[in-house]
Amino acid sequence: MADKQVIFKIQRFDPETDKKPYFKEYSVPLIDGMTVLEGLSYIQEHIDGSIAFRSSCRAGVCGSCGMHINGAYRLACETQIANLESDVITIKPLAHMKVLKDLIVDLEPFWEKYRSVKPYLIPGDPNPEIERLQTQDEREDLVGMIDCILCGCCQAACTMTGTDEEYLGPAILFKADRFAKDSRDHALKERINLTGGAHGVWRCHTIYNCQVACPKKLDPTGAIADLKRKSIDRGTRISFWGKI
Amino acid sequence: MIYHKVLVVGGGLAGMRAAIAVSEHYTNVALLTKIYPVRSHSGAAQGGINGALCNNPRGLHDSCERHGFDTIKGSDFLADQKASMLLTAEAPKRIRELEHWGCPFDRTEEGKIAQRPFGGAGFPRTCYAADKTGHVILHVLYEQLVKHEIKTYNEWMVTKLVVEDGICRGVIAMELLTGKLHPIMAEAVIFTTGGSGRSYGVTTNARTSTGLGMAIPYMEGIPLKDMEFVQFHPTTLVGSNILMTEGCRGEGGYLKNKLGERFMQKYAPDFMELAPRDIVSRCITTEILEGRGFDNSYVHLDLTHLGAHKIITRLPGIREICINFKGIDPITQPIPIQPGMHYFMGGIDCNIDCATDVPGFYAAGECACVSVHGANRLGGNSLLETVVFGAIAGEKAVKYIEGKKDARKGEKALNSALEQQESKINNLLNNQGKEKMPDITKEMSETMLKKVGVFRKKDELKAALDKIKELIQRYKNLGLLNKNRKCNQELMWALELEGNLLVDETVVAGALVREESRGSHSRTDFPKRDDKNWLKHTVATYSSDGVKLSYKEVDTSIYEPVERKY
Numbered sequence: 001m002a003d004k005q006v007i008f009k010i011q012r013f014d015p016e017t018d019k020k021p022y023f024k025e026y027s028v029p030l031i032d033g034m035t036v037l038e039g040l041s042y043i044q045e046h047i048d049g050s051i052a053f054r055s056s057c058r059a060g061v062c063g064s065c066g067m068h069i070n071g072a073y074r075l076a077c078e079t080q081i082a083n084l085e086s087d088v089i090t091i092k093p094l095a096h097m098k099v100l101k102d103l104i105v106d107l108e109p110f111w112e113k114y115r116s117v118k119p120y121l122i123p124g125d126p127n128p129e130i131e132r133l134q135t136q137d138e139r140e141d142l143v144g145m146i147d148c149i150l151c152g153c154c155q156a157a158c159t160m161t162g163t164d165e166e167y168l169g170p171a172i173l174f175k176a177d178r179f180a181k182d183s184r185d186h187a188l189k190e191r192i193n194l195t196g197g198a199h200g201v202w203r204c205h206t207i208y209n210c211q212v213a214c215p216k217k218l219d220p221t222g223a224i225a226d227l228k229r230k231s232i233d234r235g236t237r238i239s240f241w242g243k244i
Numbered sequence: 245m246i247y248h249k250v251l252v253v254g255g256g257l258a259g260m261r262a263a264i265a266v267s268e269h270y271t272n273v274a275l276l277t278k279i280y281p282v283r284s285h286s287g288a289a290q291g292g293i294n295g296a297l298c299n300n301p302r303g304l305h306d307s308c309e310r311h312g313f314d315t316i317k318g319s320d321f322l323a324d325q326k327a328s329m330l331l332t333a334e335a336p337k338r339i340r341e342l343e344h345w346g347c348p349f350d351r352t353e354e355g356k357i358a359q360r361p362f363g364g365a366g367f368p369r370t371c372y373a374a375d376k377t378g379h380v381i382l383h384v385l386y387e388q389l390v391k392h393e394i395k396t397y398n399e400w401m402v403t404k405l406v407v408e409d410g411i412c413r414g415v416i417a418m419e420l421l422t423g424k425l426h427p428i429m430a431e432a433v434i435f436t437t438g439g440s441g442r443s444y445g446v447t448t449n450a451r452t453s454t455g456l457g458m459a460i461p462y463m464e465g466i467p468l469k470d471m472e473f474v475q476f477h478p479t480t481l482v483g484s485n486i487l488m489t490e491g492c493r494g495e496g497g498y499l500k501n502k503l504g505e506r507f508m509q510k511y512a513p514d515f516m517e518l519a520p521r522d523i524v525s526r527c528i529t530t531e532i533l534e535g536r537g538f539d540n541s542y543v544h545l546d547l548t549h550l551g552a553h554k555i556i557t558r559l560p561g562i563r564e565i566c567i568n569f570k571g572i573d574p575i576t577q578p579i580p581i582q583p584g585m586h587y588f589m590g591g592i593d594c595n596i597d598c599a600t601d602v603p604g605f606y607a608a609g610e611c612a613c614v615s616v617h618g619a620n621r622l623g624g625n626s627l628l629e630t631v632v633f634g635a636i637a638g639e640k641a642v643k644y645i646e647g648k649k650d651a652r653k654g655e656k657a658l659n660s661a662l663e664q665q666e667s668k669i670n671n672l673l674n675n676q677g678k679e680k681m682p683d684i685t686k687e688m689s690e691t692m693l694k695k696v697g698v699f700r701k702k703d704e705l706k707a708a709l710d711k712i713k714e715l716i717q718r719y720k721n722l723g724l725l726n727k728n729r730k731c732n733q734e735l736m737w738a739l740e741l742e743g744n745l746l747v748d749e750t751v752v753a754g755a756l757v758r759e760e761s762r763g764s765h766s767r768t769d770f771p772k773r774d775d776k777n778w779l780k781h782t783v784a785t786y787s788s789d790g791v792k793l794s795y796k797e798v799d800t801s802i803y804e805p806v807e808r809k810y
Contacts, residue, residue: 016730033483041451045682049726049734054279057450059486060568061379061561062283078568100421101731107280120387121346131297131343133355142348146373146380150282184346216564 004030006081008039010051011092013099021099023090024048030081036089037065037076040103053103060215063149066156067103068092073153073213094156096165110152113168117176117194124186138183145178145223147216154220157213159205166199170210170220173201177223180230192231201227245655248274248395250641251415251430253402254457256284257378257630258609258637259436260385265638267392270645275394276417276428278401278452278736281386285438285450286630289378290489290561292360292370293342293631294624295335299356306367308333313803315625318364318520319589319618320763320773321805322470322781322798327596329802331616331625334632339371342631347384349373360494360558362624364520364810368494370624375489375561378627400426402457403669403739405433405464405605406654406661412604413654416665420736423729425665427658431648432604432641435461435592436634439610440747442740444585444697445689448480448487456743457611461592463746466600467785469613469796470590471747472754473764475621476698478524480584482542484569488562488581490623493517495558498546499528500578501536507543515810522620522764523810525583529698532582544578551575583698587626589617589764590751593783593796598637604644608637615781615798619763672738673729677721681738684715684722688745691715696752701769705756712748713790719745750784753791758782775805 005027013021026043037055044051053076054064060078067076069091070084081089097105123132154170155161161169168176176195179185195201201224210220250266252259255277266273277284296306311332316323343349343357349371350358362370373380389396397417403425404416414429437457441449462468478499479488493499499517501507511527512519519527528543537543547555547562552575555563559574566574591613598606598614608614609630616629695708719742726734760774761767781796 014731044734047725049724049732050728052731052733054283056279056283056452057285057288059288059450059484059565061288061376062279062285062450064279064283080569104421104731111280115390118391120391123344127344131340131349131357134351135355136351136353138355139348139351146348146383147376149287149379179346182346182348 006030006039007088008043009088009090010102012051012102014101015099034081035077036069036079036081036091039081039089040076052101061149063151066094066151066153066215068095068156073157073215075151075215078215094152096156096162107152109165110155110171113172114175117168117172118187118190119175119179121179121182121185122187122190123184132184134183141181141183142178144218145181148174148178148218149216151215153213153215154210157209159207159209160203164199164203167203168195168200170224173227174218174220174223177227180227188230192227195227196231201231245658246426246428247652248272248428248430249645250432250434250638251276251428252434252436253415254436254438254609254611255279255281255396256286256436256438256609257381257385257627258634259434260389261631261634262434262436262608262638263394264385264388264392265635266642267394269642273394274397275389276397276400276402278399278420280398281389281396282382284382285453286627287379287382288448288450288487289627290375290487291362291491291494292372292377292624293339293381293627294362294365294369294622295339295371295628296332296369297336297339297357297359297371299352300359300368303359303367303369306369308335310366311335311369314365315616315622316618316803317808318620318622320620320808321779321800322473322618322762324596324615324799325802326799327614328616330596331629331632335628338628338631338635342381342384345384345388347373348380360491361518362494362622363490363518363524364515364622365624370494372491374557375491375559381627401736401739402460403665404661405460406658407464407602407605408654408657410602412602413657416658416661421731423732423735425662425669427662429652429654429658431645431651432606434606434608434637434641435611436607436609437611439588440744441585443689443744443748443751444692446480446485446693447585448477448485449585454740454744455747456740458591459743459746461600461605461607462750462786464602465786466602466605467593467783468590468747468750469593469615469781469783470754471588471750471784472758472782473589473619474585474696474751475521475587475589475764476525476583477586478521478528478583479545479581481565481570482580482582485584486565486569487586488545488579489559490521492545492547492559492562495554496550498549499524500544500546501531502538503536507531507536512810519810520620520622522766525698526766528583538580542580542582545581546578547574548576548578585693587621589613589619589621597640598633599640606637606641608633619765669735672722673724673727673735675721675723677723679718679721679723681722681724681734681741684718685741687711688715688748692748692751696755699766699768700755701767702756705752709749709752709756712745712752716745716749746786750791753793754782754784757793779805
């Protein structure tokens with residue numbers, strides 16, 4: 001095993017010097033249990049210090065290292081090379097985002113959309129002396145909604161974010177639904193307004209790419225459907241082009 | 245020149261909490277992080293946050309005082325007692341504040357915040373959201389950061405703290421994507437940069453926990469305190485050393501050796517698996533050293549008797565990590581675990597107000613040593629520390645600025661520091677030296693792990709100190725592969741490595757001199773605690789020819805130190 005090599009085929013791009021992206025290959029000695037992130041680090045440390053990628057926790061919780069690896073969006077840190085069952089690992093950055101360098105994309109538009117949906121609890125009453133009470137059943141509604149690590153894999157996998165750059169996208173709508181589902185939140189109408197319209201929930205074509213891509217196995221498609229349903233339930237279905 | 249009333253450096257829990265506290269007074273506050281706030285390592289905390297809320301039926305008689313006592317006892321009486329009592333007294337308020345901001349804690353039957361048992365605690369007082377408590381709090385604080393419209397500098401890294409005439413004037417920071425250096429003037433600077441897990445190869449910490457945030461003020465003459473106290477978490481997953489939360493044991497998990505024995509029975513019959521971390525780590529290491537581990541390297545954390553429902557609802561993240569990183573399912577298989585470096589009890593020497601000896605410079609969270617954890621931190625107290633002392637640091641910085649006579653001073657010092665940093669970075673890039681970064685990193689982490697680990701002794705510590713000093717010299721001949729300035733991550737790691745090495749020197753030097761065993765610092769050649777000679781804080785001060793040690797009194801004004809039994 002010690003001598004086995006694996007080829008990393010990495011999309012490189014420096015917008016200042018390169019006309020277009022190109023692939024460069026690196027041969028990495030495979031160690032038992034090695035992850036894609038460890039392979040990338042090996043290349044940066046031993047072969048080519050100019051390669052750029054994001055990483056931090058190396059445990060699948062921080063969301064830094066979402067990238068396109070052998071045909072699917074994955075977190076590099078929790079992807080074992082052995083599980084890819086291939087001698088060639090092809091890596092590209094998240095799609096539909098401007099590449100700043102190699103595997104690093106411009107996330108600012110993503111965070112701008114995040115900020116636009118008021119991604120924080122808006123309670124209807126002043127804070128009590130102790131905690132706000134919430135039944136276990138109400139808390140259950142948040143299971144699977146609070147696990148998103150904002151890695152951007154779903155956003156990159158979505159075909160609609162590729163055709164409409166203003167579309168909020170699955171990660172952002174998922175975040176909005178997290179609050180719409182919280183018994184302590186009292187801003188449903190506002191949330192429906194913020195996520196409706198031409199670039200909101202109705203832009204989703206229910207292709208399920210986001211759900212398939214999610215490394216945390218969450219369900220943004222379901223969250224978008226939930227927001228759609230909530231707007232209809234209230235009898236306030238927002239027209240495709242406008243707000244209530 | 246960029247100017248902020250307060251600049252917070254570090255985007256984890258302590259940093260965001262500090263920035264929020266400042267924003268209630270001033271709008272001109274900014275937070276600078278070398279990653280993005282939600283990528284911070286606070287998010288990897290799993291088990292929970294401690295506070296005497298008395299929500300658990302078995303915790304009705306709990307109190308902040310009792311929480312304080314447990315913390316002090318857990319610290320092996322090295323904590324400053326008034327500081328620990330402040331930490332625990334503020335706990336209920338700060339935890340409920342997180343709930344008010346939307347933190348999705350698990351709930352009791354009455355709908356209150358649920359609490360689970362944790363190590364070294366007399367009552368179940370650890371509030372949790374499954375096993376993702378750090379993650380949910382990190383996101384809640386980021387949500388509040390957005391709500392308060394606080395300016396953030398993402399992917400910027402501070403390289404130097406600027407102190408002029410003994411007063412903090414700001415920092416020099418590098419925009420990582422462009423490699424451009426910027427002077428940032430600030431009336432007050434708060435460091436909340438976390439620990440230095442990368443000093444040890446076997447660690448639960450992120451790649452980005454490198455200690456540079458401790459080394460930067462250290463290089464400006466601000467001492468580091470109690471650095472030899474390094475916590476090894478008892479249960480880290482073999483291979484990747486990812487954290488397996490203490491909550492696994494809080495929920496009833498067993499530790500078993502290869503004979504199938506619950507060996508904690510021998511060492512801590514009352515607390516069993518829920519003895520404090522330093523003790524459990526030593527017990528596991530002893531079992532392994534005495535031949536009762538598997539492959540002479542690990543023991544089992546057995547959750548199989550808990551049943552699928554409990555594991556899926558209370559420990560879903562643990563299950564996911566085990567499946568993804570080890571290919572095992574803890575519902576049916578025991579988890580192979582070993583102790584791994586987890587947390588620095590020591591850090592930037594500061595007082596109960598998070599203030600250092602340099603006016604205008606504050607620190608909070610893991611990078612700081614207010615000294616609430618002493619020689620050993622209890623699980624669930626680090627998340628608490630971030631929100632309690634993050635808020636205090638922010639408030640005290642505001643108060644400092646209100647009483648400050650001058651403003652917008654230090655332009656000259658900042659500009660000259662900028663020039664100095666420009667030449668330092670150019671030298672690093674142009675250095676044709678033969679030393680390679682992965683070699684130095686590897687030798688550093690192996691030295692720290694093997695010689696400055698769970699058990700320590702004189703000759704090994706001596707050898708480790710020589711080695712770290714040697715590596716500090718060899719670092720001067722570091723030759724990088726990438727000589728470009730723009731988006732050079734190798735350059736970033738090189739700057740971080742210097743921080744690592746300087747921090748390590750303080751750890752080893754302190755450990756070598758401290759001839760006793762206290763909390764996480766366990767000397768096989770001095771197995772007993774020695775209050776007569778060593779009930780004191782180690783203070784490590786930078787000098788160009790190495791670390792200088794001095795000592796400082798411990799506040800024991802509330803409880804008389806007694807022998808620690810569990």
